[in-house]
Structure formats: structure tokens, C-alpha cells
Amino acid sequence: MPDTGKSATITTVPPISLRRRVTDHAMTAVAVLTVIVVLVPLFAIFAYLLYRGMGSINWAFLTQTPKPVGEPGGGMANAIVGSAFILALASLIGVPIGVGAGIYVAEFGRNRFGDTIRFTADVLNGVPSIVIGIVAYAIVVLYQRHFSALAGGVALAIMMIPTITRTTEDMLLLVPQSLREAAYGLGIPRWRTTLSIVLRAATSGVITGIMLAFARVAGETAPLLFTAFGNQFWNLKANQPTAALPLQIFNYAISPYDEWHRQAWAGALVLIVLIVSAVAAVRFAVRRGTFGAA
Amino acid sequence: MAKLARRRPDMPSLRPVEAGKMVAPTAGGDPKPQSRESGRGEWGDSIFQFAMLLCGLAVLATLALIVYELVLRSGPSWHAFGFKFFLGRDWDPVSVAFGALPFIYGTLVSSFLALIIAVPLSIGVAVFTTEMCPKVLRGPLSFFVELLAAIPSVVYGLWAIFVLVPILSNYVEPFLGNTLGWTGLFTGAPYGIGMLAAGIILAIMIIPIISSITREVLMVVPRHQREAALALGATRWEMIRVAVLRNARAGIMGGIILGLGRALGETMAVTMVIGNRPEIAKSLFAPGYTMASVLANEFSEATGDVYLSALIEIGLALFLVTIVVNALARLLVWTVTRGQPSRANA
Numbered sequence: 001m002p003d004t005g006k007s008a009t010i011t012t013v014p015p016i017s018l019r020r021r022v023t024d025h026a027m028t029a030v031a032v033l034t035v036i037v038v039l040v041p042l043f044a045i046f047a048y049l050l051y052r053g054m055g056s057i058n059w060a061f062l063t064q065t066p067k068p069v070g071e072p073g074g075g076m077a078n079a080i081v082g083s084a085f086i087l088a089l090a091s092l093i094g095v096p097i098g099v100g101a102g103i104y105v106a107e108f109g110r111n112r113f114g115d116t117i118r119f120t121a122d123v124l125n126g127v128p129s130i131v132i133g134i135v136a137y138a139i140v141v142l143y144q145r146h147f148s149a150l151a152g153g154v155a156l157a158i159m160m161i162p163t164i165t166r167t168t169e170d171m172l173l174l175v176p177q178s179l180r181e182a183a184y185g186l187g188i189p190r191w192r193t194t195l196s197i198v199l200r201a202a203t204s205g206v207i208t209g210i211m212l213a214f215a216r217v218a219g220e221t222a223p224l225l226f227t228a229f230g231n232q233f234w235n236l237k238a239n240q241p242t243a244a245l246p247l248q249i250f251n252y253a254i255s256p257y258d259e260w261h262r263q264a265w266a267g268a269l270v271l272i273v274l275i276v277s278a279v280a281a282v283r284f285a286v287r288r289g290t291f292g293a294a
Numbered sequence: 295m296a297k298l299a300r301r302r303p304d305m306p307s308l309r310p311v312e313a314g315k316m317v318a319p320t321a322g323g324d325p326k327p328q329s330r331e332s333g334r335g336e337w338g339d340s341i342f343q344f345a346m347l348l349c350g351l352a353v354l355a356t357l358a359l360i361v362y363e364l365v366l367r368s369g370p371s372w373h374a375f376g377f378k379f380f381l382g383r384d385w386d387p388v389s390v391a392f393g394a395l396p397f398i399y400g401t402l403v404s405s406f407l408a409l410i411i412a413v414p415l416s417i418g419v420a421v422f423t424t425e426m427c428p429k430v431l432r433g434p435l436s437f438f439v440e441l442l443a444a445i446p447s448v449v450y451g452l453w454a455i456f457v458l459v460p461i462l463s464n465y466v467e468p469f470l471g472n473t474l475g476w477t478g479l480f481t482g483a484p485y486g487i488g489m490l491a492a493g494i495i496l497a498i499m500i501i502p503i504i505s506s507i508t509r510e511v512l513m514v515v516p517r518h519q520r521e522a523a524l525a526l527g528a529t530r531w532e533m534i535r536v537a538v539l540r541n542a543r544a545g546i547m548g549g550i551i552l553g554l555g556r557a558l559g560e561t562m563a564v565t566m567v568i569g570n571r572p573e574i575a576k577s578l579f580a581p582g583y584t585m586a587s588v589l590a591n592e593f594s595e596a597t598g599d600v601y602l603s604a605l606i607e608i609g610l611a612l613f614l615v616t617i618v619v620n621a622l623a624r625l626l627v628w629t630v631t632r633g634q635p636s637r638a639n640a
Contacts, residue, residue, distance in 0.1 A: 028531070031418045038419050098349075101346070109350065124356060124357055131364070135360045219446020250448050253455055279440075279444045
């Protein structure tokens with residue numbers, strides 16, 4: 001308050017009452033408490049995962065296939081490779097469609113139709129993964145007449161597409177319009193402009209979106225239950241049932257055998273390390289890159 | 295934040311179709327490089343646009359396919375049971391009697407239990423990170439909360455089976471039974487496995503979603519609102535209550551409903567701890583069953599058309615409920631952030 005000499009007539013601001021001060025401090029304490037309560041399970045999960053996982057992981061786990069019940073040893077090598085195989089199939093289907101749809105919406109879809117696609121992608125994003133599993137079962141498994149890696153890949157691809165579409169669109173829209181105009185001005189056709197200039201400029205953002213989608217589906221179990229189904233042996237045929245890491249963790253976790261529980265923890269550790277390193281890499285790339293959008 | 299992205303640059307879309315006619319406004323004015331490309335460019339453009347259109351159509355087709363397959367394949371069950379399917383309590387594959395009420399009940403109760411636990415915690419975390427937190431902590435804190443979102447459902451389930459359930463059955467449930475047993479909600483044997491465990495694990499899983507959206511919405515509240523409240527002599531908490539939370543109400547609600555959408559469809563972690571018994575019990579200690587977990591457990595073993603079709607009808611119901619819930623949530627978040635996309639991929 002400016003001191004104009006009339007300060008005698010301006011009453012000083014009354015001190016904040018005790019009740020209000022106590023409430024203020026109490027609410028701050030409550031907020032801190034909620035943070036602690038939320039972080040405790042996080043640390044508990046990671047600590048226990050590291051403790052059990054590190055204790056159970058060994059060379060055999062990473063290189064062997066499961067042993068029959070009762071026999072100790074064995075591992076999840078086939079599930080790790082199977083997961084990679086299913087994820088590769090999913091990416092092969094999901095990434096081109098997702099990026100393509102993102103390009104369409106960003107570059108050609110500034111209209112009603114583009115809005116429809118955008119809205120549909122949002123809706124797809126909210127569909128429970130188990131329901132997507134049903135659909136993959138209906139369109140692939142029933143057609144092939146048995147469970148298959150391809151069905152799992154289709155299910156995961158359906159889950160990847162909306163995320164990739166939306167992030168690709170957002171990233172392409174961040175590319176300045178002047179860049180496009182400059183390209184058109186040089187007589188470069190639109191398709192070349194989009195692919196070699198706009199998409200090129202947005203590469204790191206688009207890859208971020210793909211990685212996020214990948215990390216999201218890498219741990220998915222529900223859509224694989226009745227598509228990839230699982231397998232005790234090696235399989236790299238797209239039309240055969242295939243083991244997957246999350247499936248194997250689930251099956252071992254609900255089994256009554258200690259040896260399998262041990263392996264479930266080891267599998268969970270491998271899975272988490274893969275996913276968290278992907279997410280951390282993305283975060284690092286986003287912070288460093290020019291695209292602070294994600 | 296993708297704020298920049300949502301605001302469409304209302305630039306006139308420059309079409310390079312007339313590349314041949316366009317004269318570059320350069321000093322030299324040499325149109326040669328353009329005319330060289332013109333013929334090929336137009337063809338290339340049409341093909342390219344068509345290919346991208348196909349990708350866009352694939353997104354639409356996927357949703358259409360989901361609806362089509364679910365409706366088509368739930369037909370036999372719908373014809374056999376009609377609307378009574380959703381009111382029946384019996385789930386007996388042997389005598390081909392199917393009623394989905396226990397699953398609907400389990401899904402609703404576990405999800406609302408999760409909300410009751412998660413909402414205050416998530417809002418607290420969001421308020422702390424946006425309004426109170428020292429700047430140094432802000433980054434790591436939101437990173438850790440986001441890390442919670444990156445943990446796969448099956449790993450939550452694994453942890454719940456081996457850590458959460460023993461804690462519940464040894465300490466929490468006996469305590470709740472002794473102190474709050476008279477309500478009827480906390481009675482029965484404290485096995486640990488049951489509705490309460492499912493609600494807690496779901497709560498842990500949806501906290502990142504609700505808190506990240508709440509944080510986003512709180513950050514959109516204009517700075518001058520906060521400053522005005524403080525200038526009027528409000529304490530920090532009063533400022534948060536009057537200026538921040540009140541302005542962000544609709545958006546926070548949207549975040550909560552988005553969390554609900556996630557909880558309704560969550561499968562693996564719930565399946566691993568809820569007990570999987572199709573019963574409607576008042577006590578939260580009792581085992582239950584959800585729509586998603588009955589699909590997870592029985593779908594691959596379902597024998598007979600009606601059985602499979604009944605399961606798919608549950609899937610259809612789950613699909614419809616989550617669609618409505620998500621649409622509502624996005625609308626609410628959208629009204630606050632004015633069309634900026636929400637980051638959470640629920």
C-alpha cells in the first residue's frame with residue numbers, strides 16, 4: 001500500500017485469523033500426506049519387484065522354455081521372444097495405419113470428415129482391452145479356427161492405432177505452415193512436402209507417439225488371453241498359438257507353485273524394465289527435442 | 295502441453311495442384327523447376343491422399359467392426375434371454391442359464407470403491423504439484439506418478455496377490471471388521487481376496503489418470519484468478535479453494551469420470567484378486583466377479599453358442615458403458631481446456 005501520509009486513516013489489514021491460518025497449514029499437510037500415500041505403493045511395488053525379480057532372474061530364465069510342473073528351473077525365453085514377435089506384428093499393422101490416419105487428419109482432414117476420424121480414434125482409445133480381444137477373436141481366431149500370434153498382433157494393433165493417430169496429428173500440426181508454403185513455393189508436390197518435409201520435421205514427436213503406444217500395449221494381457229493364447233514351446237509362426245510375457249506372468253501368478261511364482265516375478269521385472277526404459281527414453285527425447293507437446 | 299496443436303492454424307490451405315501455373319515470387323522468376331514436377335506431382339498427390347484416406351477409413355472401420363462383431367455375436371444370447379439377461383442372478387453354463395447381474399454389480403462396486411479411494415488422493419497430489427510444490431520437486435513427482443501409469447496391469451495383479459492381499463487379510467480386514475463390522479460392509483472371514491482388494495488395486499491404477507488430468511486442468515486456470523484471490527487477502531488454501539478448484543470443477547469431474555472408464559474396463563489386476571465368484575454380497579470382504587474378469591476367465595473355455603454369445607453380450611454391455619462414460623469425460627475436460635487434447639491415454 002503506498003504510503004501517502006494519509007496512512008493514519010487507512011486501517012491496517014487485520015491479521016489473518018488463527019482459524020484461517022490453521023486451516024491453511026492443515027490443508028497443506030493434507031496435500032503432502034496424499035502425495036506420500038500415493039508414492040508409498042509405487043515404491044512398494046518397485047522395491048518388491050526388484051527384490052523378488054532380481055532374486056529369481058538367472059541365465060536359465062532368459063534362455064530356456066518352461067519346464068513341466070514340479071521340475072525346477074526352466075525359463076520364459078519363448079515368452080520373451082513371443083512377446084517381441086507379437087509386438088512386431090502389431091507394430092507392422094498398427095504403425096503405418098496410425099501414422100497414415102494421423103497424416104490424413106492433419107493434412108487433409110481439416111473438415112467434418114477429419115473430425116469424425118479424430119473422434120473415432122478417441123472412442124477407440126477408451127474401449128476396454130478385453131473387448132478388443134473379443135473382436136480380434138471374432139475376426140481372426142474364428143476365421144483361422146485356432147489361436148494365433150497374428151490374432152494377438154491384430155488386437156494390440158487396434159490398441160496402438162488411436163494413440164499413434166492422435167499424436168501424429170498433433171505433431172504434424174506443430175510444424176509451421178510456412179515450411180509447407182516454402183515447399184509448395186519451390187514447386188514440390190504435396191505428397192513429397194508431407195513425407196519429406198513435414199513428417200521429417202515432426203519425426204521425433206511421431207516416434208514419441210509410437211513409443212508411447214508401444215509401451216502401452218507391451219504389458220497388455222487381457223487382449224492376448226484368447227488371441228495369442230500362450231504356448232509352452234517356441235513358436236515363430238504367425239498362425240500358431242504363441243507365448244507372451246504378460247500371459248506367462250498371469251498364468252504363473254495364479255498357479256499354486258512357488259517355483260512358478262518366482263518366475264512370475266522375474267518375468268514382471270523383465271517386462272517392467274523394458275517398458276520403463278521405453279517410457280524414460282521417450283521422456284528424455286521429449287524434454288530434449290523441440291516438441292514439448294507430449 | 296499440446297496447446298499449440300489444438301488451435302488450428304486457420305491458414306488458407308495452399309494447394310500445390312496448380313504448381314505449373316504458380317510463379318515463384320523470386321527475383322529471378324525462373325519457373326523451370328516447378329514445371330518439371332507438375333505432371334508427376336498431381337498423380338502422386340492423388341495417390342498419396344487416397345492412401346492416407348484409406349488409413350483414416352481404417353480407423354472408422356475398426357470401430358464399426360467392433361460394434362458389428364459384438365452386436366452380431368451377442369445375438370443368440372439376446373434372443374434367448376432378452377433384457378432379463380441383465381437382471382438375472384444365475385450364471386450356470388451347465389444348465390445354460392445366464393444372468394449378468396452379479397458381474398454388473400461387481401464391476402460397479404469395485405469401480406466406485408476405487409473412485410472413493412482414488413479421487414481425494416488424486417486431487418491432493420494434483421493440488422500439491424501445481425500449487426504448493428517447490429519447483430525442483432515438480433518434475434520428479436509428476437514423473438513418478440506417471441510411472442505408476444506405465445506399470446502393466448498384470449504386474450499390479452502380481453503385487454496385489456503377494457503383498458496387498460496378505461496385508462489386507464492380516465491387518466486391515468480384521469481391524470475394519472472389529473471397528474466397522476456393524477455397518478455390514480466389513481463382515482465375514484478376512485481372506486484378503488475379495489471386493490476390497492479389487493477396489494484398492496483399481497484405485498492405485500487410476501490415480502495417475504485422475505491426477506494428471508486434474509493437474510492439467512488446474513494449470514489452465516488463469517494466473518490472474520489466483521493473484522486476485524491472494525490480493526483480496528486469501529490464504530493459500532483459500533486461494534486454491536475459491537480461485538483454482540472452483541474454476542476447474544468441470545475438468546476435474548471429467549478426469550474422475552475418465553478414471554471411472556478405466557476402472558470399469560480394467561481386467562487383469564482385478565481378476566487376480568477379486569475372487570471370481572458370481573455372487574452379490576453386501577460385505578466388501580466377500581469375493582465377487584466383474585464383467586471384464588468373467589470374460590478373461592471363461593471366454594477361451596466357453597463351450598456352446600449361447601455360452602459364448604452370453605459372454606460377448608457382457609462384452610457389448612461393457613463396451614457401451616465405457617463409451618458413454620468416456621464421451622462424458624472428454625466433453626467435461628474439453629469444456630475446461632477448450633479443446634486442448636487431454637494427454638492421458640485412458
